[in-house]
Amino acid sequence: MNTSAVHNPPLLQVIEMTHFFGGLRAVHDYNLTLMPGQIRGLIGPNGAGKTTIFNLITGIHTPTRGRIELEGRNLVGLRPHQIAASGLGRTFQNMLLWRHMTVLEHVRLAHYAQLKYGLAGAFFGSRLRYAEEQRVADNSMRLLETFDVARFADQIVTNLPYGVQRRVEMARAMATEPKVLFLDEPTAGMTPEELVQMIGIIRKIHEEFKVAILLIEHRLKFVMELCERIQTLVFGEVIAEGTPEEIKNNPDVIEAYLGKEEVA
Amino acid sequence: MATQIPQTSTSEHASAGFLPRIGRSLAVVPALGWLIGVLCAVIIEYVIGDTLAVMLYLPKVPALFGTTLVLKEPLLFPSALLFVLLVYALPIGAVARMSAGWTNRAAVALERVPIWLSVLVHLGLLYAVLHVWTEASDYRLQVAKLIMIAVMLTLSINVINGYMGEFSCSHPGFMALGAYASSVFTLLLFKQDRLFGAALLPESLGPYFFPIALVIGGAAAALGALVVAIPSFRTRGDYLAIISLAFMFIVKSAIENIEPIGGPRGMGGQPHWSTLPAVFAGMAICIWIINNFVRSTMGKALNAVRDNEIAADAMTVNTRRTKMVAFMFGAFWAGVAGGFYAHEVRHVTPGSFGIQMLAEVLAMVYFGGLNSVVGSIVGAVSISMISEILKPLQLYKWIIIPLILILVMIFRPTGLVAFRDFDIKRILGARR
Numbered sequence: 111m112n113t114s115a116v117h118n119p120p121l122l123q124v125i126e127m128t129h130f131f132g133g134l135r136a137v138h139d140y141n142l143t144l145m146p147g148q149i150r151g152l153i154g155p156n157g158a159g160k161t162t163i164f165n166l167i168t169g170i171h172t173p174t175r176g177r178i179e180l181e182g183r184n185l186v187g188l189r190p191h192q193i194a195a196s197g198l199g200r201t202f203q204n205m206l207l208w209r210h211m212t213v214l215e216h217v218r219l220a221h222y223a224q225l226k227y228g229l230a231g232a233f234f235g236s237r238l239r240y241a242e243e244q245r246v247a248d249n250s251m252r253l254l255e256t257f258d259v260a261r262f263a264d265q266i267v268t269n270l271p272y273g274v275q276r277r278v279e280m281a282r283a284m285a286t287e288p289k290v291l292f293l294d295e296p297t298a299g300m301t302p303e304e305l306v307q308m309i310g311i312i313r314k315i316h317e318e319f320k321v322a323i324l325l326i327e328h329r330l331k332f333v334m335e336l337c338e339r340i341q342t343l344v345f346g347e348v349i350a351e352g353t354p355e356e357i358k359n360n361p362d363v364i365e366a367y368l369g370k371e372e373v374a
Numbered sequence: 375m376a377t378q379i380p381q382t383s384t385s386e387h388a389s390a391g392f393l394p395r396i397g398r399s400l401a402v403v404p405a406l407g408w409l410i411g412v413l414c415a416v417i418i419e420y421v422i423g424d425t426l427a428v429m430l431y432l433p434k435v436p437a438l439f440g441t442t443l444v445l446k447e448p449l450l451f452p453s454a455l456l457f458v459l460l461v462y463a464l465p466i467g468a469v470a471r472m473s474a475g476w477t478n479r480a481a482v483a484l485e486r487v488p489i490w491l492s493v494l495v496h497l498g499l500l501y502a503v504l505h506v507w508t509e510a511s512d513y514r515l516q517v518a519k520l521i522m523i524a525v526m527l528t529l530s531i532n533v534i535n536g537y538m539g540e541f542s543c544s545h546p547g548f549m550a551l552g553a554y555a556s557s558v559f560t561l562l563l564f565k566q567d568r569l570f571g572a573a574l575l576p577e578s579l580g581p582y583f584f585p586i587a588l589v590i591g592g593a594a595a596a597l598g599a600l601v602v603a604i605p606s607f608r609t610r611g612d613y614l615a616i617i618s619l620a621f622m623f624i625v626k627s628a629i630e631n632i633e634p635i636g637g638p639r640g641m642g643g644q645p646h647w648s649t650l651p652a653v654f655a656g657m658a659i660c661i662w663i664i665n666n667f668v669r670s671t672m673g674k675a676l677n678a679v680r681d682n683e684i685a686a687d688a689m690t691v692n693t694r695r696t697k698m699v700a701f702m703f704g705a706f707w708a709g710v711a712g713g714f715y716a717h718e719v720r721h722v723t724p725g726s727f728g729i730q731m732l733a734e735v736l737a738m739v740y741f742g743g744l745n746s747v748v749g750s751i752v753g754a755v756s757i758s759m760i761s762e763i764l765k766p767l768q769l770y771k772w773i774i775i776p777l778i779l780i781l782v783m784i785f786r787p788t789g790l791v792a793f794r795d796f797d798i799k800r801i802l803g804a805r806r
Contacts, residue, residue, distance in 0.1 A: 168688060189694075190687035200688050208681035210745065210793060211674070219674050223690035229699065232670040233663050239670060246671060286690050 119182065121146045121322050122167075122198075122290050127176030129166055136162045137346045140176070142324075144290060149316060149323045151333040153357075154343035155367060160326045161203060163343070164292050168200055169193040180290065195223035199288025201279045203295045203326075207267045213278050214263040217250035218243075220285035250285060256318065257281040257311065273304045277311065284319060291321045297332055309335055330367075334358065342366065396467075402805045403470045406484070407477035409499040411470035416506040419461045423510065430457055437514050438763055445766040474805075481804035492802055501654055508650060516718070519648060521758045522657040523714045528738040528754035529664050529747065530707035535736075536744035536792075537668055538700040539680030540610065544602050544618035545708050545735050547625035548595040550727035552709025553716035554635060556591030557644050560584070560717070567643055569636060577645065584647045588656070588713040595709025596702040598625065603701035607694050610683075622732065629724040640723030641716075648718035656714055660707055665747050665796045667703065676700050677745070734761070737779055743789030747796035753789065 124142040128135070137159045144150060152160050166173045169190035178185040185193050194200075208216060225246070231239040254260040257277040262270055267278055276296060283291060296312065297305050309332065316323060327333045333340055334354040342350040342357060344366040350357055357363055403411075423435040430453040436443045439462065440454030470477075484492040508515040527549065534542040561567045564580040575583075602618045609617070630638045667673045675696045678686035687693050716722045734757070742753015760778065764771040782790065 170684060170687075189692075190684075191690050191692050194688050195690040202685065202688075206682045206685035206688075208678050208685065210681055211677055215674055215677075218671050219678050219686075219691065220689040222671060222675055222692075225671060227670075227672075229672065232667050232672040235666045235670075243671060282689060 118145060120144060121148075121181060122324075123177075123179045124167060125177040125179075127163075127166060127173045127178065129162065129171060129173045129175075135346055137166065137173070140343075140346075140348060142341070144322050144324060146289075146322055147316075147320060148339070149312075149325065149337050151325045151327060151337035151340040151354075152343060153327060153330065153333055153340060153367070158343040159346040160343055161294055162346075164200060164294055164324075164326065167193075168198060168292065191223070194286055194288075197287070197289035198292070199283040199286045199290070199321075200292035201276075201283050201294055201296060203298055205275055205279050207275060207279060207282075209268045210266065212264050212266055213254065213259060213270070214247070214250055216267060216278055216282045217253055217285045218246050220282045221246040221249065223286070250281075253281045253285055254278075256284075256314070272299060273307070276300075276308070280311065280315065284315065288321055291315065291323045293323060293325045295326050295328060297327065297329060305329070305332060308332075312336060330358070400467065400471060402478070403474045404477050404481040404805045405496060405802050406481050406499070407470045407473050408466070409496060409503065410473055410477060411466040411468075412503050413499060413506070414469045415462050415465040416503055418465055420506050420509060423461065426457060426460065430454075432457060435510055437511055438517065438759070441763040442766055445764070478804045481802065485799075485803060489798065493798060496802055497658055501651070504654065505650060515650065517758075517762055519650060519653045519714075519718050521755055522653045523648075523711050523718065524735075524738060524754040524758045525657050525751050526660045526707055526711040526714070527735055528742065528750040529660060530704045530711065531735055531739050532742075532744065532746070532750045533664065533668070533676070533704035533707075534700055535739055536746065536749075537673070537676040537680070538697065540606060540618075540697075540700075541612075541615040542602065542618040542701075542704075543615055543732055543736075544599070544621040544625075544705075546727040546729075546731040547622040548598060548705040548708035549712035549715065549731070550625050550629060550722075550724065551595040551598045551705075552588075552591035552712030553722045553727070554591075554629060554641065554712075555594035555709070556587040556713035557641050557716045557722060558635060559587045559590050560644060560647070561641070565643060565645060569634065569641065580645055581647055581652075584652065584717070587647075587717075588710045591713035591716075592706040592709035595705040595712065599701040599705030600698075603698045606697045606701065622727075622729075626724045626728060636723075638724060640721060640725075642721035644717050644720045644722075646717065646720060648714045653714055653718070656710065660710065661747065661751070661796075664703075664707065665798075668747065669795060672699075737775065740789055741779055741782055743786075743792035743794065746789070746792050746794040748794045749789050749791040752791055756790075 120143045122142065122144040124140060127137060127140045129137045140163055152163065154160050162171070165171050167178055167185070169185065169188055169192070173186060176186070180196055180198060183196065185196070211219070225242055227236055227239040227242050230236065251260060251263065254263055257280060259274055259277050259281065262274060267275055270278070280296070293312070297308050300308060312323065313336070315321065325333065325337060337354060339352065340354055340357045341348050342363045349366060350360045350363050352360070419435065427435050432443070432450060432453050436454055436457060439458050444451050444454050484495065504518055508518050527545065531542065531545045534540055560580065562570045563575045563583065564573050564577045566573055602614070602621050605617050606614050629635065635641055668676070675686065675691045678689070678691055679693050679696050683693055738753040738757045739750060740753070741757055742751070743749025757775070761771065761775060764774055767774065
């Protein structure tokens with residue numbers, strides 16, 4: 111048991127979350143305690159339910175059973191944009207960028223919940239609106255610089271290289287000012303060099319923005335490098351949890367992940 | 375074939391002398407210069423148009439640049455062309471080019487004053503142009519007003535179909551709600567009428583209440599839009615399109631069956647309040663507000679919902695509110711356009727807000743370009759003009775317009791000027 115868990119309240123806590131898709135039990139009694147500033151990993155074979163867990167916590171689906179609390183506040187039943195605004199940012203496995211929008215517009219739009227000028231301000235162009243839009247634009251440019259994509263600011267995202275799109279998506283997620291960041295396979299489809307870059311980027315996010323990170327990943331090397339603790343998910347159930355070392359040597363994990371030795 | 379390619383390219387080279395040179399020399403003309411050029415042209419037409427028409431054996435001053443006339447009497451083509459050249463093309467080009475020096479200096483000066491002042495100056499000039507141009511005939515006046523109403527309508531449907539990407543077929547319904555609600559308001563209060571009896575207020579007060587009538591029309595349409603907006607939370611794409619189509623028919627049948635507002639015979643006798651300045655002001659305000667909205671981050675949320683709703687939600691965008699706003703906002707302006715329309719044609723029937731109008735407004739928005747204020751204006755003006763010009767062809771009109779539309783869709787699948795922001799500063803700025 112992590113000793114700090116006893117003294118500090120957890121940032122994000124998921125208790126016995128279970129979800130059924132019709133008759134299919136996608137997630138069973140999932141528990142998570144994420145401390146401030148922690149980086150944790152969630153690994154598991156395809157179809158294990160990793161993304162489902164993300165979707166449940168971020169409100170895309172509502173869990174059949176269980177509790178989710180961010181800083182002690184209940185999240186179950188809130189709409190996804192409310193959950194996002196309360197400090198839970200995420201990226202997507204297949205990125206889900208907006209294909210007709212520029213890089214800068216992506217990051218600007220993620221400030222939506224922070225805007226206060228209201229519809230009247232938008233219709234009539236109030237002074238408050240221009241002040242706020244300016245602040246949002248400045249902040250967005252700063253984020254783009256942090257992720258080293260500022261030179262693409264006015265380009266349509268779909269025209270950009272894959273690695274750049276990934277970074278844009280992260281910049282967009284960070285614009286929502288999350289306390290917890292969910293990264294869904296941030297290295298999917300990346301070359302080994304890009305992978306090393308991505309490790310650097312995630313470290314940088316972690317240090318600069320002081321966010322806690324939960325990471326879904328396939329590549330063990332990547333998870334081992336970054337995460338303090340790792341959960342392994344198979345058929346919607348956590349079969350092992352521990353430090354990277356413990357997970358690497360856990361026979362159940364090896365079996366689930368790589369198959370049995372004889373078979374291989 | 376291969377030998378022909380260099381030939382054509384050399385002939386293009388030779389012609390590169392004349393037309394492109396004109397193009398280049400006109401490229402330095404700012405918007406202000408063009409407006410002054412056009413103003414000169416319409417004044418020339420106002421002063422010598424009749425004389426020139428007689429000299430060129432034209433029956434009268436051609437209403438729409440001679441095009442309608444030529445379709446009726448093809449032999450008049452040379453005269454009509456000459457008229458257009460002498461009255462429009464040459465004066466506009468010459469004045470615009472010759473004044474480029476000082477109009478550019480003026481544009482630079484206008485860049486320093488607050489933007490609204492610069493916009494008002496340009497709008498004033500544009501209004502002057504329209505005013506002089508429409509002096510020539512009542513027909514022209516009505517065409518100009520209906521085109522401006524079409525601009526409002528197209529912009530409003532672009533908010534839903536373009537910016538938010540839902541294929542909404544309910545626009546004639548919204549327009550009908552606006553037309554009827556505003557008509558009921560004005561007939562009830564200001565007109566002795568067969569449906570509602572004596573006027574409650576003197577008619578002379580009426581024009582001051584016209585904006586209220588329009589807002590009431592818009593509000594009625596916006597309320598009606600809830601019928602489509604609420605299902606849009608749960609369903610999208612084809613299914614929502616069907617719901618919106620159903621909405622259009624519901625409105626039409628409902629009006630047909632409400633006898634107190636005239637039933638299928640419609641409602642007539644509205645006061646003629648859609649004057650040129652009123653419609654012009656309405657259009658300008660409509661463009662201003664819609665442009666303001668779609669350029670704000672709140673407005674960009676519409677794009678995000680269109681391109682990926684789940685991502686929009688995860689980035690804190692309240693998607694339900696966004697959809698609701700888009701539908702109600704779009705419907706509001708359609709309702710206002712309906713109010714203007716009712717007070718221009720002064721007789722509305724439920725039949726006029728049917729599938730034909732839907733086809734027209736969809737043609738305008740897809741022809742002009744989705745997700746674009748400029749595109750909406752281009753689409754509304756060009757389709758209305760084409761449809762007016764082709765009137766002498768009667769039924770063939772409905773072969774030619776769809777053909778044009780198909781060609782546009784093949785070569786520019788999102789419309790002529792899609793995804794173009796309306797940047798007032800750039801449009802009005804100096805060209806040097």
